[in-house]
Amino acid sequence: MALRACLATLMALESFTACDTEIPGEPDAAEATGTGMLTVSVVGPNSADQRVEAAREAVRFWNVVFADLGLRRPFDTVAFLQQEIPEDLLAAYSRSVLEGEAAPAEPNAFTRVAADVVIALSDSAIISFAASLDGSGHWLVGIRTDLIPPLSLPNVPRNLVAHELGHVLGLGHNSDPTKLMCGRPAPCRPAAFQSSEPRFFELTEAERARLRELYGY
Ligand SMILES: [Zn+2]
Numbered sequence: 001m002a003l004r005a006c007l008a009t010l011m012a013l014e015s016f017t018a019c020d021t022e023i024p025g026e027p028d029a030a031e032a033t034g035t036g037m038l039t040v041s042v043v044g045p046n047s048a049d050q051r052v053e054a055a056r057e058a059v060r061f062w063n064v065v066f067a068d069l070g071l072r073r074p075f076d077t078v079a080f081l082q083q084e085i086p087e088d089l090l091a092a093y094s095r096s097v098l099e100g101e102a103a104p105a106e107p108n109a110f111t112r113v114a115a116d117v118v119i120a121l122s123d124s125a126i127i128s129f130a131a132s133l134d135g136s137g138h139w140l141v142g143i144r145t146d147l148i149p150p151l152s153l154p155n156v157p158r159n160l161v162a163h164e165l166g167h168v169l170g171l172g173h174n175s176d177p178t179k180l181m182c183g184r185p186a187p188c189r190p191a192a193f194q195s196s197e198p199r200f201f202e203l204t205e206a207e208r209a210r211l212r213e214l215y216g217y
Contacts, residue, residue, distance in 0.1 A: 037072075037075055037076040038074055039114075039117070040076065040119065041115035041119070042080050043110075043113060043118055044085060045083065045121075047082055051143055051151075054160075055078060057158045058158055058162035061200050062165055062169065069211055069215075071215045074215070075165075079115065087124050089108060089109060090124075090126060090142050091124065093142060094128075096131065116138055116139065117165070118133075118140050119164075120141065130164040130168050150190045154198075159190070169214075177192050179202055179204055179207075
């Protein structure tokens with residue numbers, strides 16, 4: 001699938017501590033087009049994890065962005081599923097996206113979650129990512145531990161989750177460090193999302209136009 005096609009490019013690039021997936025020009029991510037909203041489940045052992053609320057905020061962010069664009073909101077409500085994360089499996093997905101290793105066998109603990117988008121909260125310093133699961137419109141978003149930088153820094157978790165959901169929605173990277181979707185090959189780092197005030201970084205006009213193109217009707 002198209003997602004895999006970009007892996008060779010990613011492999012050639014310097015490892016990037018929080019990001020993740022290049023979405024090629026024609027994303028697999030437009031499943032919401034003309035269909036229902038995407039259901040989201042956040043999975044992790046601790047419902048009080050700050051990343052749960054960060055995920056809810058990120059989903060609300062995208063729903064507001066789409067409303068501002070005159071588009072139907074892409075995401076349904078967010079559920080929390082309390083369960084341990086199979087860290088080895090999650091790390092294997094991260095490596096499959098970032099390093100071009102074979103994707104883990106499916107079905108597995110993540111593909112069995114009854115949600116269009118599964119956001120897994122890792123306790124490890126994995127490289128965060130968004131990966132298409134089984135080519136059927138399901139997505140796995142892996143979020144690294146928030147006990148160390150950059151996710152321990154204020155304002156970073158909500159923007160990191162929003163960035164990964166931007167890939168789910170079909171956006172790639174730009175090179176403007178003041179924007180949400182900045183990423184490789186630009187030298188952006190998620191620590192740049194740090195802010196004493198809670199705020200989301202912005203989209204570019206080109207990205208807003210792309211969303212209209214993908215989701216307009
Ligand atoms: Zn990215």
